[in-house]
Each structure stands twice: as C-alpha cells, then as structure tokens.
Amino acid sequence: MRDPFWEARTSQYVQAIKLYEKIEPAYSALEYLSKAATPGRYQNSGYPEFPFSKSGSGFRIKRNDRYFAITSRHQVREYDPLNFILPSACKEFSVSPDRIILPSRDGRSLSSEDYLIYEYTNAVKSGLIDASRFYDVSEQSSAAKIRAPNLLLGLGFADNINRVEYGRTTYFPQTNFLFGFPVLPKINELLSFRLENPSPFEPRGMSGGPVFALFEKERFHDILPIGIITNASKVIINYFPLPFILENIERHKWWLPNRGPTDPLIVKNIGKF
Template identity: 30%
Template sequence: MIELDTIIGIKTATAVDVNNLLVPSNSLAAHLRQYSEPALFHSDGAGKYHMSLSGSLFRARFNDRYFVFVSRHQMTLGNYEHDQIALLNYDKKTLVTSHRAVFPDNASDEYDCAVYEFTDLIKSGKLPATSWYDLKTDWVRDHLPKPNLVVAIGYPGHRNSIDYEAAHYGASPNAVWGVEASPVIDGRLSFVPKPEILFEPAGMSGCPVFGCSLDNLAPTCFFAGILTNATQNRFNFFSFSRMRPLLERLLASG
C-alpha cells in the first residue's frame, strides 16, 4: 500500500477528501489552516484593543450552530474568565466574545477541553459564517479511522505576539505533520512529528489536530481532536470522541 506521507509529498493532482470537498494534497495544510486561529481574550487594559493571547483555538460548526474549542488549561494559565475568549472580525477590526460556554464540572486536568458558542454573533452579522469546519461528517462516523498521517495547525508563541506599543498584531501559523504514536498521558492520543521540528510548540495548545487515512487508496481527512500538551518530540491531544459530551450539552441547551 502506498504510504500517505508519500502521497502528500507529491505535488500532483492527488486530492484529499475533506468533508466531501476534494482538496489538492499540496494545498491541504493551507485549506485546514482556515479553521485554526490564535486564542484571543478580551482583557481590559491590555493595549489599545484590550486583547491578549493564550494559545490557539479550533473553529467548527454543527448544522446551523458555531463553536470554538480550546484546551481548558489555556484559561487557567492566563487566569481568564470564560466570558473573555473572543474572535477577531478582521474585516471590521472588531473583537467579539462568546455568548455561551460549557466546560467540565470538576477541576481535574484530565479533561482538558472547553467549548464556546458564537452562533448569535454569526446570525447578527458580527462574524462571518465562512471558514468554520463542518463537524457533521465526523459526527456520524461509528468511529474515527486509524490515521496514516496526522497534522496539527496552530500558532506557536515564537511567531505570534502582540506589540502593544505599536498596536500591531500578527498571526503566523505552523503545520506540524506526524505519525500516530502510543499515548503517554492518560486520556490523550499522541503523534510524533515527522519530519522533526526545530522550534518549541508552546502556544499551539488548543489548535485542531486532523487525521488523514487511506480508504481504498482514496485519502480522507477528518477532525481528530485538539492539542493539549506538546514538546518538540511528541504532540498529545484530546480526542474528538471525548469532546462530544461537552458539545452535546451545548446542543441540548438550545
């Protein structure tokens, strides 16, 4: 069987199925990048625009509702309240915060995930309805496929910062490819970066992790989870299957 990393490396017409959209393999990372953003927080007194950074986030929709996923430790490390997480409308240059949230009831680090809803902001026109990953296809799968290749797309701190004096904010993502590895943290899945990375991935927590699998030599991409802990040698993430109960609670809230 042809290895998926070989297919991804071929700059040809080979395409990967992403939610029934065929994306050229050499454009896959650029396509998936639209669903990942730096995690911004509305913080009074933090520069002219009152915003600060803490890791990355994943933007997704389910039917007509829109959500942001982050790792919960991004909130605790910055001492942020749940109503501070925000998205930037780049066209209008406005910062908007979530109107609903769900997170674990206990304070354990084991369930490192939180979900925020932005549906009302979409419906009111304060945020665009484009560039949200559609969870519907992955939702109806009996189980997630075993990936031949994994990719995380986030915003490491060494390339992303806010210059408060110059009132400048720049966002520069990194795609990290790898292969599945045996978990080393309870409640997590893992992958090993290949090729090796030379930067510290601090700041990528909360970013989406996608799996790519071969089905009859037809590459398919799916949402696998969000990054929680990472080093240069191993990326650990919280699986989509374990995130579902939180999203179900939000969906049930109407």
C-alpha cells in the first residue's frame, strides 16, 4: 500500500536505477535501498511494555566481509551508545553491536565529526541478523573523488511519521525518501543538496540515514552511496561524506569495548521491522 507521502518517494527525473548490474524500475530500486536504512533504536530501561526508543536513523553497510550500522553522532546524546540495537533476522528480538568505532584521523579522536560506526559482523555471521539488509560498499574506495551527481537521494525515518507511541503494542517504521540537487555547502566538512520539491513532512529524525548520488545515463541512473544525513530542513539536506567513514572502518583504532561477541544485548521486539 502506498504511504501518504508517496509524492516524496519519487522524482520526475528518475524512471529506472541500475543496481548491481541490473536495471530496475525506480520504485523497485527504492524498495531495495530502503532495506539498508533503519530507524535508530535504543534499548529502554524501565519500560518493559515497550523496550526501545527511536532517535534518528541509520545506514547498514557491508565492507569487505564485515558488517556495520552507521548513525549520526548527535542522535545518541540522550542514550548510552552501547544500547543501539538492530532487529534480528527472525524479527522477534534485537541485538546490540559487537563494538563501536569512533571518528578519528591520524590517531586523534574527533568529536566534531557527526557519525558513529557500530560493528555487527559477529551477529550477522552467527545468523542473528539478516545479511541481505546491508548495502555492499566493498568495491567503493575510501579515497575516491566522486564526480558531481545529477541528483541526490536521502533516506531516513522522520520522527513525526515514525514516532514510538508507548500506549501501542506495535511499531511499523516507514522509510521516507527525499530527492534533490547538489548545492554549495555552508557548513564546514559537510556536503549539501536542495530538495527537488519542499518536503511535505518535517524531516527531523532522518539524521544518520544514507545519501545516494544518482548519475544520469541514457535510459537509467547509476547510483552510489556517498554519505549520511547530519541535519535536514524541508528545503536543504546536509550530509557527511562516506569516504571519511570508510577510512575509519579500515583504521578502526578508536572503539568502545563491547559486551563480548558471545554476550549480545538481546531485546524483545514490538511489531515488525
């Protein structure tokens, strides 16, 4: 069933998208891309009837046989970062990360860079989490310069559409899509795009969701993940470049200790994901 914000899901400029050497209708391609996006869920304590809260969004990626979820850093200010959770493959419970990789460059931890990387390799390889919901960026260089795209696409989970309501016993998140054109950024170290049409909803809560670049061909658009949303208005989306994040995955020097790969945080799910 089409959601009430269907007009924000599609673009008049995009009819087909090439995914892994196969050309798909735009709608099918967007459905596929949405699997890699996730609401930012954090375990609650003291609420047994509804054991998690939502804060922002996330992007699940696969990198050289390792699996990660990326979020914006500011969305975890009110939470313990180790309480971040992803739904299990059976969708009956959620699982905490193996560890958290913090932003760093040249051995320095950078609190100014607005992202966190959660590693889920152990959980995926043990079968706890569905590997098909991670977007493969294994072939993508962390040092590559990306040519200017014709169009950009941001995915995430707006708060006013995906809020957690504590009186309910189900939670069915709905991916929100926003298309736009590249513009000169006004914030250091971030990139930006202006929406094709003003957003029909307030995009607060989409931070951490993926940004894809679309490159026009004769009959379709090539697509490439290039960042995560850091902040958004109804007109402008700002995002942090993915190459810097991939570089940190390769270095992985700064990380918070985990609870142990054999001792994941298991949280009962409410609803389907």
